[in-house]
Amino acid sequence: MNWKQAQKEFQNYLRIERGLAENTVQNYSLDLAKLIQFLDQYYEGINPLQIEPTHLYAFVHQLAKVVNARSQARIISGLKSFFEYLLIEDFRVDNPSELLEAPKIGRKLPDTLSTSEIDRLIGAIDLSHPQGERNKAIIETLYGCGLRVSELVGLRLSDLYFEEGFISVLGKGNKQRLVPIGNFTIKLINIYKDEVRVHESIDKSASDILFLNRRGKALTRVMIFTIVKNLAKAANLQKKISPHTFRHSFATHLLENGADLRAIQQMLGHESITTTEIYMHLDTSHLKETVLKYHPRA
Structure with missing residues (x-):
């Protein structure tokens, strides 16, 4: 077995x-490529079965x-998966x-935005711009539903179940x-969908995609990052934020207002509750109130 085949x-x-x-998959492949490059330099001719x-x-x-501890941990995890695969097969x-x-x-505790900071960002959107209503709906969907950026760009018209109050x-x-x-997010999506998107020239490949670029095609992840970065600058927000910041804010604000951790886990699509538990570190003020209110010895 050679490396290309592996x-x-x-x-x-x-x-x-x-x-x-x-x-x-691409991240795992890049981690493996780093190992291959190292072997070519120091142990030429070693194949995956000889390591x-x-x-x-x-x-x-x-x-x-050359890389920080977090990157090292990720690369090592990727390599372990590769050698586990060789064992399994x-x-x-x-x-x-x-x-x-x-x-x-x-x-690492995730960065979050306050509700007033989110309002500032949305308020900085230029609604006279052709993409203004779209960008407003995008930010509100990221925050209102806690989506990953990949989930947002893949969202389809056929995924919207507004009468039932859900999206797939x-x-x-x-x-x-x-x-x-929520109703507010539904309202903004409908404004974009029914008053802006409907008048665009839509590429056949994106006919069911909700959020489109100026050419009528699906938005890329990079474009969403650019929109958020430009908005932060326009709002003069002195924080380094990304689309994922809205997901963190969604979870944090739910938790702070008394939402059940297991329900937040389901909404975020976390496989393990321990991933969701990171939000417990952000605001523990409500924990004391919970003990005082519900514990018999309080």
């Missing part, structure tokens, strides 16, 4: 067997000199990455979930 088959395994999103732990230790040692009988240890990193979202690993949507 990379291709590993990608197919991630897509088909594990059902991972394309962005995740020993010492090769990987040398790679990790070199890696620590019986290409190897051992796992040379078994004893690799990722650097310990603290949980295709999340990580192609997992479908229903997310509640």
